[in-house]
Amino acid sequence: xxxxxxxxxxxxxxxxxAFFCALAAxxxxxxxxxxxxxxxxxxxxxxxxxxxxxxxxHAVGGWQAPLGILLVMxxxxxxxxxxxxxxxxxxxxxxxxxxxxxxxxxxxxxxxxLMLAGMNGVVITGDLFNLFVFLEVASLASYALVAFGTGxxxxxxxxxxxxxxxxxxxxxxxxxxxxxxYTGTLNMAHMAEQLGVMGVAPITVTALVLLLGGFAxxxxxxxxxxxxxxxxxSAPAPISAMLSGVLIKSLGVYTIxxxxxxxxxxxxxxxxxxxxxxxxxxxxxVILALRQWDMKRLLAYHSVSxxxxxxxxxxxxxxxxxxxxxxxxxNHSIFKSLLFLNSGALEQATGTRNLKEMGGLxxxxxxxxxxxxxxxxxxxxxxxxxxxxxxxxxxMACVEQGEWFxxxxxxxxxxxxxxxxxxxxxxAFLGRLKxxxxxxxxxxxxxxxGMAVLALLCILGGLMLVPEVKEMVLAPxxxxxDHGILxxxxxxxx
Amino acid sequence: xxxxxxxxxxxxxxFSVGVYAVLGKKxxxxxILGIVIAEYxxxxxxxLLCWKKGGEAPILQPxxxxxxxxxxxxxxxxLTSIVIGLATTAFLVAIxxxxxxxxGTYDITRIRELRG
Numbered sequence: 001x002x003x004x005x006x007x008x009x010x011x012x013x014x015x016x017x018a019f020f021c022a023l024a025a026x027x028x029x030x031x032x033x034x035x036x037x038x039x040x041x042x043x044x045x046x047x048x049x050x051x052x053x054x055x056x057x058h059a060v061g062g063w064q065a066p067l068g069i070l071l072v073m074x075x076x077x078x079x080x081x082x083x084x085x086x087x088x089x090x091x092x093x094x095x096x097x098x099x100x101x102x103x104x105x106x107x108x109x110x111x112x113x114l115m116l117a118g119m120n121g122v123v124i125t126g127d128l129f130n131l132f133v134f135l136e137v138a139s140l141a142s143y144a145l146v147a148f149g150t151g152x153x154x155x156x157x158x159x160x161x162x163x164x165x166x167x168x169x170x171x172x173x174x175x176x177x178x179x180x181x182y183t184g185t186l187n188m189a190h191m192a193e194q195l196g197v198m199g200v201a202p203i204t205v206t207a208l209v210l211l212l213g214g215f216a217x218x219x220x221x222x223x224x225x226x227x228x229x230x231x232x233x234s235a236p237a238p239i240s241a242m243l244s245g246v247l248i249k250s251l252g253v254y255t256i257x258x259x260x261x262x263x264x265x266x267x268x269x270x271x272x273x274x275x276x277x278x279x280x281x282x283x284x285x286v287i288l289a290l291r292q293w294d295m296k297r298l299l300a301y302h303s304v305s306x307x308x309x310x311x312x313x314x315x316x317x318x319x320x321x322x323x324x325x326x327x328x329x330x331n332h333s334i335f336k337s338l339l340f341l342n343s344g345a346l347e348q349a350t351g352t353r354n355l356k357e358m359g360g361l362x363x364x365x366x367x368x369x370x371x372x373x374x375x376x377x378x379x380x381x382x383x384x385x386x387x388x389x390x391x392x393x394x395x396m397a398c399v400e401q402g403e404w405f406x407x408x409x410x411x412x413x414x415x416x417x418x419x420x421x422x423x424x425x426x427x428a429f430l431g432r433l434k435x436x437x438x439x440x441x442x443x444x445x446x447x448x449x450g451m452a453v454l455a456l457l458c459i460l461g462g463l464m465l466v467p468e469v470k471e472m473v474l475a476p477x478x479x480x481x482d483h484g485i486l487x488x489x490x491x492x493x494x
Numbered sequence: 495x496x497x498x499x500x501x502x503x504x505x506x507x508x509f510s511v512g513v514y515a516v517l518g519k520k521x522x523x524x525x526i527l528g529i530v531i532a533e534y535x536x537x538x539x540x541x542l543l544c545w546k547k548g549g550e551a552p553i554l555q556p557x558x559x560x561x562x563x564x565x566x567x568x569x570x571x572x573l574t575s576i577v578i579g580l581a582t583t584a585f586l587v588a589i590x591x592x593x594x595x596x597x598g599t600y601d602i603t604r605i606r607e608l609r610g
Binding site: 129136140144181 | 567582593
């Protein structure tokens with residue numbers, strides 16, 4: 001076991017941060033802020049280290065796999081970690097000023113860090129039950145964060161979210177029980193080996209259906225999406241940004257990819273199912289988004305639609321499709337969290353989320369205006385913004401596989417997305433300044449800083465495809481998924 | 495033959511009862527009870543997985559004769575799962591109480607302001 005000693009820190013640091021926030025920072029909001037920001041900054045530094053250093057593993061407590069829990073830091077895990085901690089760091093800076101409107105600073109930071117620990121754990125673990133535990137840690141923290149405002153709507157949304165989420169978790173646990181009963185192991189790599197030897201049986205298919213159902217609930221893929229448009233808008237804006245930006249991806253999209261490719265070894269039937277689910281999500285999400293006037297609700301429906309793109313990319317199963325899916329995952333977490341932060345800035349400045357009541361704000365709020373514009377252009381796939389490149393890769397992958405229908409569908413959904421975001425820009429920022437908004441002021445600098453950095457990432461996101469950068473971040477992640485079944489011996493070598 | 499499968503089938507039946515309560519009931523408390531029932535069904539399923547006829551507790555003592563032992567792993571999993579279940583249930587009950595404070599009812603058909 002070489003060089004993997006730092007891996008447990010990715011869970012331990014945010015967990016310790018949450019513990020000390022709850023223990024020592026109850027009196028002073030400023031201390032809670034400092035502790036929270038430093039912890040997230042440390043996690044970001046660790047993930048950058050993980051991306052730049054070679055793949056490694058760590059056996060927890062010295063118990064070797066398959067008996068003990070194995071933490072695996074391969075290309076895919078480090079890629080996901082980078083996405084999660086980058087967004088978490090910028091959102092944390094934004095929230096330093098935004099959360100002044102709420103009481104209970106230490107509760108916010110404790111829950112935020114717990115959620116981060118859970119997401120990191122899901123991403124780095126190589127053990128299926130351990131994954132379930134971390135998934136529950138992140139989910140429970142997110143249920144509580146949705147209810148953070150404790151108003152009528154927040155509580156209602158949190159209850160709905162918690163019930164649906166618990167149901168999803170139970171499906172997962174049942175699926176894990178089936179798989180354990182059949183293969184006699186919980187280590188994902190060992191399980192993949194056993195499944196390869198024992199072949200497909202009705203019980204493995206049942207387990208796959210249960211697991212896919214559970215993960216699809218967490219990822220809000222269309223038949224299971226009903227909780228998302230309530231839960232994500234009800235949370236405070238930084239939390240909406242975390243939920244839509246990274247939580248649904250690390251708990252849902254990442255886990256589906258890991259399960260389908262590395263444990264089950266992508267079979268054509270499952271990949272076709274993923275493509276259909278992805279295409280339906282894309283369509284339903286964008287059509288429901290078109291008729292929304294509440295800005296955050298509109299953004300939440302777009303999350304459903306954009307997750308569809310990622311699932312479609314994975315469903316193609318080719319290296320190019322996987323690259324498109326992962327790259328879109330990266331881009332989406334940047335621009336969707338930025339859009340939620342923008343909606344939070346607008347809400348704080350104007351006191352409303354209803355687009356019809358806004359208007360002409362571009363002069364009063366220049367930073368919010370240009371960052372919203374760049375995120376909107378990015379999500380609608382306008383060149384040269386980052387979203388354009390990832391959508392282009394997905395469409396090219398569709399064409400390469402001869403799936404003309406899916407390619408055309410992706411372009412059509414992209415056009416509808418553009419229409420929807422033109423509406424946002426027109427009603428919120430252009431036109432004449434509405435009465436009563438003459439004294440609206442731009443938000444404080446921590447919020448502006450978070451939004452501006454994310455907007456720069458939206459504009460420069462295409463640089464991820466420059467060969468040197470791609471070889472460091474995206475290509476190792478694609479190789480892990482494209483490899484198919486990963487056996488215990490192969491786990492570190494990619 | 496049938497008898498060997500019966501516990502598993504009953505387990506899945508219990509799970510379905512829980513899911514039915516979650517999806518079909520209108521009262522917040524009944525929905526929470528549904529979640530609890532489904533959770534216990536899954537825990538029971540895990541415990542059944544490790545059961546062996548005539549199995550002993552898996553504690554190996556020096557000089558003991560080798561014997562049939564039950565699989566200890568699922569028991570550890572169920573312990574974890576019960577703790578997680580406790581947290582979820584406590585959270586759901588807390589939210590239900592706050593909802594009752596705001597709306598004065600546990601009926602979800604009257605707590606429905608979010609839609610679309």
